[in-house]
Amino acid sequence: MPLSVKRRARLSWRTLLPWVVGVLPVACGLAVMNWQIEREMQASSQATARQVVEHVERILDNLSSAANALLPLADSPCDEAQLMLRAQVTRNAFVRSTNLFRHNALYCTSLFGAFDEPVNPGDYIDGKLWLMDGNSVTPGHPLLVYRASDGDRGAISTVDGDHLLTALRLIGPDEDLHIRVGDAWLGKDGIVHKGLPPAAASANVLLGSTRYPFSVQGGYGADRQGQLWRSHYPALFALLLVLGAVAALVCRWQVRRANSPRAELRRALEADEFLPYFQPVVRKGDYRWAGAEVLMRWNHPREGLVRPDLFIPYAEHSGQIVAMTRALMMHTAQNLAPYAGLLEDGFHIGINITADHCRDFSLLDDCRTFLQHFPPGRVVLTLELTERKLIEATPVTLELFEKLDAMGVKIALDDFGTGQSSLNYLRQFKVDYLKIDQSFVAMIGGDALSLHILETIIELSAKLGLGIVAEGVETEAQRDYLARHEVDFQQGYLFARPMPAAQFLEALAARPAASRLPQAAPPEIMRG
Template sequence: MPLHTLRSRGRALRLSTSFAVAALPLLLGIPLMYWQAATLLQNRAEKSAADASAQFERMLDDAARAADVVLPLAGLPCDDVVQTLRSQVAVSPFSRSINLVTDGLIYCTSLMGAYEKSEDTGSYISGQLRLMAGNVVTPDRAVLVYRQAKANHGVLVGIDGQHLINLLQINGQEVRLQIGVGNNWIRPDGHVIDNPERDATGYALQASSSRYPFKITAGYPPGATLQYMREHYQPQWLLFLILGALAGAGSYRLSLRATSPGTALKRAMEADEFIPHYQPVVEAETGQWHGVETLMRWQHPSEGLVPPNQFIPLAERLGLIVPMTRALMRHIREDFAGRTEQLPMGFHIGVNITAAHCRNLQLIDECRDFLAAFAPGQITLILELTERQMIAPTEITEQLFAELRQMGVRIAIDDFGTGHSSLAYLREFRVDVLKIDRSFISMIDSHSLSRHLLDNILDLSTRLQLDLVAEGVENSEQVEYLRQRGVRFLQGFHFARPMPAAPLFDTLRTPPTV
């Protein structure tokens, strides 16, 4: 195949391309590492907040248990119950004090015994929790108060702020945590503020307890992700650098080798090297030229004329066949537009199409533009369905073939009898012409099975009222056999080989000998 070695156009281009390839692993790896680090930090923040919330709920559960024990004592004289309060404080791991309330008055406390102070019920969030920067006993030390009430009696359980500080520091060694009750928030250093700090913005999240009215925030300072990558991802950085170096070196070596076949095809398209050759189709009875089949050839600048079987399959795999066919139809239009006076009315021009042409309706506009270059009825366009790729019946294909038929475009099945999709096409699509593959024609004189198959194809076309074109006709015996069996059109080397436009029109001036 003439897709020969083409050197890169300059050392600078090769080097710049190689450096770009070398940088690619880093360009791809950095976002990957960043995403991995960000996900890890996010998960750590969520886990730290969840663990701190669970531990805080256990503290409050302990306070609730102590309150359940002493609440029935509310309203009794303080001297009778103070020892019980102190006993509960002693057995509770988190409670600092327990206080009894009756009729809105704190009248007994485990710390000082008889006491008298009004209860500020409005300061408790949901009537249950209150976070203070300090109280009378410890004015510079945070305290959390758990409240439980029934009728006009209540219990207040004080939890030392140091327990909250320990909880935040243990669970927040890598993540900054804060606990909020209402508008008050306690930090890991023990300070109580009226709003959560805003410096911990990285992956900030806030979790609320479903059992108690408190919230926990977790987050990292800005730049935590990059800092984590610098500290923990040194092996990954080294790996991506090595991969980049290897990729750059490999790219440079490849740039010195042959360009890919796909690149060669794209270059040939840009250079307009794909040209049409035409093989005439003859009417069997009259011997008159009826039309032509258009065959694509590659006019390579150094390798000469390249036959289609050496590049068409590759063009189909690379998705280039549609623009190549579009350019081919433009060439055909230019070849025939100024010479229609030499052609009989309704002269047929066949163009091969594949499954790629049937995935949208663009082919309709291309055929309309093609026919617009000729007087109405002067040219009949035939689209020949090739079978290298199966054309699946869809709403698109149904609309496509319907609109093409309305424009007067005819549909043919090329190389009928050799592809797995021939009969499927007859079943799924309304076609006008069958082109019998040359393999059947070549064995007319020597292979009885092929003659039987051919006769069956002829019978099938007669029943379906389809026109027949026999391809690959090479001698007069084949011509006679086909004509006797009603084959209307013949095509093959017996009449003419594929040729460019100029010799084609010279040939058309002289009717062939049938």
């Protein structure tokens, strides 16, 4: 917003806002990158754990195949079975040794032949798998043992823990990986531990085998996330800093430009800088001008013509919109009243109002004063309700609308279909017209959902007996579509753009109704 008042800088929200705006994209970007890194780490950890599970399952397939092949020999004498035991060790790459047991005692091994050592079925998870911390041959060296049994006899095959360590170290060199069997687990240190393995600092996963009673736990150390930051995202982080700095500078420029808006609006109102612009509304059928919407424009002495979206929202927020609208209505009446002969009877003049206008009865006086400038019946004043502020159905508001209706003032819901209270307004207040928001009109010939909404609004207006106005008509296809659907009035650039009062009156004079122009009002006066 243009400014004219300069004040000494002080610590306030205007001072802090550029910093917040500058930090916000950096913080959001960092959050997104952090989320992406965590997601990648989680996916990588999951994939690595799956690969280790599959590799260990292949090892156990070898052990299972060897043990089940030897199971029928479990009651055979050792000297007859020893050759088959050694044959299984030779044929299976992962099998370190094979053994036979009966009556829960090991009696024959591929290494020593006849042997005598007790076998405890309780050592085996699900009676099949045991992660050992070494045996009598290699104490302290991990072994994974597979047991196949038929009653109290069976076969046992083992795999050296080095094969498991190879899987852990080669498949996941950067991850913390553990193979867990029951309450025993093996990590990359090659030592069998008891209890639960420690959870990884980040991206911790636990994946169990669906075929054998073991699981793999994986994840990353606390420093892994920082390593990925340094290796993958330095350029993107630098870009975020640049974007944050640019956003902060732009915000600071906007804040400085918008300094003291209340004082600037008050100055502009006192200087009579808010002017009416008129955008014609055409009726269906012959597309003759049936009225016009009055739009507020700010003719700033330095900035020139200021768009309404730059000052109307703050004027509503600050409560200054009431005085500005009153001045706008007075300007409109003074501009049009001398040339009322150019207007057809019942010519609609639409003016926007907000919740601030409905808090007392001063709006009645403003409307009465406006209508007194014209011959009776010549002008129909239409107040267009906007939803930037909620209009509450208080006793004062309800009485106000009743008196406006008795005065002949019409009520229209502006931008119908986009706000949150349009249907409530229909239920609470007596409404005469619905104005379809231009976003729905723009979708004619395109978005099917918006067309359904548009058709529903048209059907709703017909069922409620309300007039309907379509805003933002810019193409003939839109015009014809609305005409086919019996829309009462249309408004948009296809028919005319918003124009100042002099140009609007000249356009009225040039239309067929120009013959009604009073002799005392030549075109030279209008152009002046």
